[in-house]
Amino acid sequence: METDYRKMWEDLGINMEKHDQLLAVLPFVYRNVYLSQKNRPKAMEYYDFVVSGVHGIRVKELLDAKDAGKKVVAYFCLYVPEELVIASNAVLVGLCGGSNFTDQEAEEVLPRNICPLIKASYGFKAARICPYFQAADICVGETTCDGKKKMYELLSELCPTYTVEVPQKPDTEQARELFYREMMALKSKLEEITGHKITVQDLKKSIGIVNAKRAVLDQLISTRKAVPPPISGKDSLLVFQIAFYDDPQRFTQKTKELVEELQERIKNKVGVVDESAPRIMVSGCPMAIPNWKLHHIVESSGAVIVVEESCVGTRYTSMGQIDNSANTVEDLIRAISDAYLNIHCSCFTPNIGRVEDVVRLAKEFKVDGVIHYSLQTCHGYNIEAAKMEKSLKKINVPMLKIETDYSNEDVGQITTRVEAFLEMIRK
Amino acid sequence: METDYRKMWEDLGINMEKHDQLLAVLPFVYRNVYLSQKNRPKAMEYYDFVVSGVHGIRVKELLDAKDAGKKVVAYFCLYVPEELVIASNAVLVGLCGGSNFTDQEAEEVLPRNICPLIKASYGFKAARICPYFQAADICVGETTCDGKKKMYELLSELCPTYTVEVPQKPDTEQARELFYREMMALKSKLEEITGHKITVQDLKKSIGIVNAKRAVLDQLISTRKAVPPPISGKDSLLVFQIAFYDDPQRFTQKTKELVEELQERIKNKVGVVDESAPRIMVSGCPMAIPNWKLHHIVESSGAVIVVEESCVGTRYTSMGQIDNSANTVEDLIRAISDAYLNIHCSCFTPNIGRVEDVVRLAKEFKVDGVIHYSLQTCHGYNIEAAKMEKSLKKINVPMLKIETDYSNEDVGQITTRVEAFLEMIRK
Numbered sequence: 001m002e003t004d005y006r007k008m009w010e011d012l013g014i015n016m017e018k019h020d021q022l023l024a025v026l027p028f029v030y031r032n033v034y035l036s037q038k039n040r041p042k043a044m045e046y047y048d049f050v051v052s053g054v055h056g057i058r059v060k061e062l063l064d065a066k067d068a069g070k071k072v073v074a075y076f077c078l079y080v081p082e083e084l085v086i087a088s089n090a091v092l093v094g095l096c097g098g099s100n101f102t103d104q105e106a107e108e109v110l111p112r113n114i115c116p117l118i119k120a121s122y123g124f125k126a127a128r129i130c131p132y133f134q135a136a137d138i139c140v141g142e143t144t145c146d147g148k149k150k151m152y153e154l155l156s157e158l159c160p161t162y163t164v165e166v167p168q169k170p171d172t173e174q175a176r177e178l179f180y181r182e183m184m185a186l187k188s189k190l191e192e193i194t195g196h197k198i199t200v201q202d203l204k205k206s207i208g209i210v211n212a213k214r215a216v217l218d219q220l221i222s223t224r225k226a227v228p229p230p231i232s233g234k235d236s237l238l239v240f241q242i243a244f245y246d247d248p249q250r251f252t253q254k255t256k257e258l259v260e261e262l263q264e265r266i267k268n269k270v271g272v273v274d275e276s277a278p279r280i281m282v283s284g285c286p287m288a289i290p291n292w293k294l295h296h297i298v299e300s301s302g303a304v305i306v307v308e309e310s311c312v313g314t315r316y317t318s319m320g321q322i323d324n325s326a327n328t329v330e331d332l333i334r335a336i337s338d339a340y341l342n343i344h345c346s347c348f349t350p351n352i353g354r355v356e357d358v359v360r361l362a363k364e365f366k367v368d369g370v371i372h373y374s375l376q377t378c379h380g381y382n383i384e385a386a387k388m389e390k391s392l393k394k395i396n397v398p399m400l401k402i403e404t405d406y407s408n409e410d411v412g413q414i415t416t417r418v419e420a421f422l423e424m425i426r427k
Numbered sequence: 428m429e430t431d432y433r434k435m436w437e438d439l440g441i442n443m444e445k446h447d448q449l450l451a452v453l454p455f456v457y458r459n460v461y462l463s464q465k466n467r468p469k470a471m472e473y474y475d476f477v478v479s480g481v482h483g484i485r486v487k488e489l490l491d492a493k494d495a496g497k498k499v500v501a502y503f504c505l506y507v508p509e510e511l512v513i514a515s516n517a518v519l520v521g522l523c524g525g526s527n528f529t530d531q532e533a534e535e536v537l538p539r540n541i542c543p544l545i546k547a548s549y550g551f552k553a554a555r556i557c558p559y560f561q562a563a564d565i566c567v568g569e570t571t572c573d574g575k576k577k578m579y580e581l582l583s584e585l586c587p588t589y590t591v592e593v594p595q596k597p598d599t600e601q602a603r604e605l606f607y608r609e610m611m612a613l614k615s616k617l618e619e620i621t622g623h624k625i626t627v628q629d630l631k632k633s634i635g636i637v638n639a640k641r642a643v644l645d646q647l648i649s650t651r652k653a654v655p656p657p658i659s660g661k662d663s664l665l666v667f668q669i670a671f672y673d674d675p676q677r678f679t680q681k682t683k684e685l686v687e688e689l690q691e692r693i694k695n696k697v698g699v700v701d702e703s704a705p706r707i708m709v710s711g712c713p714m715a716i717p718n719w720k721l722h723h724i725v726e727s728s729g730a731v732i733v734v735e736e737s738c739v740g741t742r743y744t745s746m747g748q749i750d751n752s753a754n755t756v757e758d759l760i761r762a763i764s765d766a767y768l769n770i771h772c773s774c775f776t777p778n779i780g781r782v783e784d785v786v787r788l789a790k791e792f793k794v795d796g797v798i799h800y801s802l803q804t805c806h807g808y809n810i811e812a813a814k815m816e817k818s819l820k821k822i823n824v825p826m827l828k829i830e831t832d833y834s835n836e837d838v839g840q841i842t843t844r845v846e847a848f849l850e851m852i853r854k
Contacts, residue, residue: 109813110810110813111801111806111809111810111812111830113540113803113804113809113830114804114806114809114810143595143596143776145573145806146572146573146774146806146807147806147810149595149776149807150773150776150806150807150810150811151810152776153776153777153778153810153811153814154810154813154814156777163596163776165594165595165596165599165601165602167592167594167605168570168576168592168595169570169590169592172592172608172609172612173608174592174604174605174608174609174612175592175605177601177604177605178594178601178602178604178605181599181600181601182599182601185599185601346577347573349570349576349577349579349580349590350580350583351580374538376540377540377541377804377806379538379541379572379573379574379577379804379806380573380576380577382538382540382541383537383538383541383574383577383578383580383581384577384580385538386536386537386581387580387581403538403540
């Protein structure tokens, strides 16, 4: 089996030596961060399995789909609607960008002091160590932040890249119109690549598929309101990370099984921590696989993360159940584009919705404290933290602001700060 | 006279103690950086005079205008069209943000690791040391970068703020439409503030005023093609910095006088440096007054800056002569919005126009080298530098990339790098 994949990776142009190094590290990290957890839900086995074959099984699926004439579309950000890509008969795969493993290659072109996610997004392609990226026919980027926006320009020299404009003042009529027209342009681009003309039926079906995925993820989120929560923050984070690149229908089915187990746990008052464990919300930048750094620190310090206001958390489902009752392609795409502008990304100004979300979630999930998480030099989230702290103060929820990258250098310092924060909460 | 201004500043709510400290430093810096230059054009006396009364005379003019019922509109970025503000019968004043004097106040709210211009823009208001800011009835921001976009949200808690959305993919029809509608919305906002309904005549007149200003600045730019150039880079930079906040008609007149003197110098082959001095282009982030750091280093090292591809250089005039022949408000505003999208800011993706501009300017101004200037953590310009270097390599023009802030800490290091760059050029 292993040998088969080596051939597959070689055919994809993977830098085998560097890739071997990466794969040698991952199991160790995963064992330490994930498998060491006590009392995990049994249904997490599926996600463990996905990680154990992270560059194998799913990549093989993509290549099989390509053999059957399908195209593979890679993306990095929620603002590229899954519904459109699925409707075009392409396979969508979220790329990761959660490791500093390729910083050296990235920094040959990109500045050092940019966000680690952007560095990794570019670096994994530049270093040729991501088989998903190698398998992709096109990468669809977006203009959600300066760093990514400009990085995509450089990425376009390494692989076909198409960038979607996301407006910045989403409450204006002209911004909604711009995004709708950008979605129509993306539809044309996808049709051009796949040779498949998107129909009303395609969109109705794809909206249904993604609605089902969001519904089950919403249920997963809800189970964590229980005291104690039936699943760790780390495990829930992993489920969301895998949601970005797994087959959506299988993922929905497997996550349904997980949710059923969690609901059973709640009935039986089975939790992953003691009832007294401090309940923490993490809010801010996305955490791409394998970025488990903050979650591991927090949950190793005796607290439990019960909700992520993040692209790997509540923002992932914030477009809600999209109405697919319309009967023209234009109206269905309008429904998609309107719904997606409900994702409260810090790229918007103002972005009051995010602050309101955090305040609401703090109450609903009975959190004892919020950790505001920014990737280094992410100006959007970094600056928005000021408003967040002010609003949380009004409801007496303390906030700790962490800005970090993917290195291990500051793990000691962050651990100390998190422990002090938890101690303050426990008092 | 001095005493009058103290009363004026106090009435504006200025933090007098801190403001005194600022004003005590400026003349020393100005003497060292500007007045020490040899063979300056005589017409620079006007700009010296403006700087010598930097927080006095012009502020008094603004207050007199306010007494006469006018409103004062402050702004930071070229993407807020002067034409619209002037047409609304308001006085437009560009704020500076070129000093780290208020970093402490700014960092109470903003992250430390953001662009120094953004920190200063916010800090000068937070610390109450800028009489222009204090005199402003509204500040008009824009979404040209993540940092400014989010900073304006916090600024809005300190003073009335309105943010214009600038699109990010300016070549699409939907982006042009969005910007046009944003301009129409800004027009309404200005009318609301000033109580003055903008007419066709107002726009025709204001377009004419700003066209005249741009025409003379274009002439100033052109004089520097001469070998040797008749004016230093530092002096030209100052003229552009003052263009942001001086009365436009007086400024145009005074700059006309300067240009005439420079043209006379060219005829007589009078230059500010020896013909053999290396000719440098600076390309990148704007330099707000009193940010003269890089120019001072370069010109103290024996080179001369002959062109700035910058908001305080060629970008300032890149909207060109706007056609004011249309006869409806909508058509005139359409002419403005279309013209402004020709400013090749790194906020755009792709922004090929800027690279093309630099390559063209390098030839036109016979430059020996380009210094790419980025403010710290300005992802847009920082990342774009990679493309710039590649394109300049093709025409055999060397490029030095400098990323810096407003502190003096790296002056020694930058000087060493600039000197090494010049030495390489001279070989």
